[in-house]
Every structure is written in C-alpha cells, then in structure tokens.
Amino acid sequence: MSERDAVDAIVDQWTRERPDLDPGPMSLVGRLKRVHNHVDLGMREYFARHGLDFSEFDVLATLRRSGPPYELNARALLESAMVTSGAITNRVDRLSAKGLVERRPSPTDRRAVLIGLTPRGLELIDGILAGHIENEERLIDPLSGAERAQLDALLRKLLRTYEATDR
Known part of the structure; x- marks a missing residue:
C-alpha cells in the first residue's frame, strides 16, 4: 500500500461515522483541491517575485x-x-x-x-x-x-x- 496522506485520515473518519456511504469521491476531489492549493501557492510565489x-x-x-x-x-x-x-x-x-x-x-x-x-x-x-x-x-x-x-x-x-x- 502507498503512503498515507491527510485525505486518508478524513476518509477513515467518514468511513467510521457513515459506513453506509462511499467516501471515494471525497478522496479524489479532496486530493485535487489540496494539490490545486499547493500548485496555486507555488505559482503565486513565483509571480510575486516578478x-x-x-x-x-x-x-x-x-x-x-x-x-x-x-x-x-x-x-x-x-x-x-x-x-x-x-x-x-x-x-x-x-x-x-x-x-x-x-x-x-x-x-x-x-x-x-x-x-x-x-x-x-x-x-x-x-x-x-x-x-x-x-x-x-x-x-x-x-x-x-x-x-x-x-x-x-x-x-x-x-x-x-x-x-x-x-x-
């Protein structure tokens, strides 16, 4: 299994609290949003230097x-x-x-x-x-x-x- 990230902990909590729901979409969208935030920050910092x-x-x-x-x-x-x-x-x-x-x-x-x-x-x-x-x-x-x-x-x-x- 690959290394766990912060989204895995959130998915685990939802799985525990709402076992009737599949948190798979939350996992993917959550990672997309978090990656976007990191990429956005890296780009903002670069442009600000200019x-x-x-x-x-x-x-x-x-x-x-x-x-x-x-x-x-x-x-x-x-x-x-x-x-x-x-x-x-x-x-x-x-x-x-x-x-x-x-x-x-x-x-x-x-x-x-x-x-x-x-x-x-x-x-x-x-x-x-x-x-x-x-x-x-x-x-x-x-x-x-x-x-x-x-x-x-x-x-x-x-x-x-x-x-x-x-x-």
Missing part, C-alpha cells in the same frame, strides 16, 4: 502567444481568460499602470480597442516564461513521465466533459 499575480501573468502570456504584434481586442482577450469583462478591465488597468500593456483604437473597427504588450511587457513575459515553466516542472517533479501523461489524459477527459456542458 511583481505580478497569476491573472496579470495570464493576460501577458495570452498576448505573447498571440504572436506579433502581440495584441488582441478585448473580446478575444476575454474569451481566452474566461472571466467577466469587468475582471479583464481591472487586469488591463493594472498592467497598463505598470507600463506592461497599452490600449489603442483598432484600425479596422472604430468601436474596438486593441490591448497590446508594450516593449517592457514583452521583455518581462519573455524574461519570466522559462522560469515559470521551470517552476511548474518543480511542482510536478514527483511524477514520472508516464504518470504525468496518464494524469494529463485523465484530467483532459474530466475537463472536456465540464467544458462541453458549459457551452
């Missing part, structure tokens, strides 16, 4: 991976982030105040605004991206390559189910 939070990194990374000229309209940015328009506005406002993104009118649609990386924003995202990937590597280091592939496939299956129902 003066960002995750949501700001997400905007910069979305613009960077869009390719030159590293700009998107607000709708495309909103769809990529899957948050409210108010949340995107707040993120862009914070990044703009830091000099990392700028807004400019769209040359093809007078009603649209393009949000783009500034040279400083491009330099920052390019400068921290490799470290971000190294940090993620550190966070999943206990898993072998085969385990990572298996977990990735299983999580993709769950995610596709949820996202298919969100449409």
Whole structure:
C-alpha cells in the first residue's frame, strides 16, 4: 500500500461515522483541491517575485502567444481568460499602470480597442516564461513521465466533459 496522506485520515473518519456511504469521491476531489492549493501557492510565489499575480501573468502570456504584434481586442482577450469583462478591465488597468500593456483604437473597427504588450511587457513575459515553466516542472517533479501523461489524459477527459456542458 502507498503512503498515507491527510485525505486518508478524513476518509477513515467518514468511513467510521457513515459506513453506509462511499467516501471515494471525497478522496479524489479532496486530493485535487489540496494539490490545486499547493500548485496555486507555488505559482503565486513565483509571480510575486516578478511583481505580478497569476491573472496579470495570464493576460501577458495570452498576448505573447498571440504572436506579433502581440495584441488582441478585448473580446478575444476575454474569451481566452474566461472571466467577466469587468475582471479583464481591472487586469488591463493594472498592467497598463505598470507600463506592461497599452490600449489603442483598432484600425479596422472604430468601436474596438486593441490591448497590446508594450516593449517592457514583452521583455518581462519573455524574461519570466522559462522560469515559470521551470517552476511548474518543480511542482510536478514527483511524477514520472508516464504518470504525468496518464494524469494529463485523465484530467483532459474530466475537463472536456465540464467544458462541453458549459457551452
């Protein structure tokens, strides 16, 4: 048997207190939530060292991976982030105040605004991206390559189910 963790103790308590219920789902979801908390903390700490939070990194990374000229309209940015328009506005406002993104009118649609990386924003995202990937590597280091592939496939299956129902 593998080593026990904190979730095993919780499952044992529920098994003792409610033997009529199967706490198996609690076990899996509890571990997912706890792993998420650890990963989230590791990522927040990394981004904070660069003066960002995750949501700001997400905007910069979305613009960077869009390719030159590293700009998107607000709708495309909103769809990529899957948050409210108010949340995107707040993120862009914070990044703009830091000099990392700028807004400019769209040359093809007078009603649209393009949000783009500034040279400083491009330099920052390019400068921290490799470290971000190294940090993620550190966070999943206990898993072998085969385990990572298996977990990735299983999580993709769950995610596709949820996202298919969100449409």
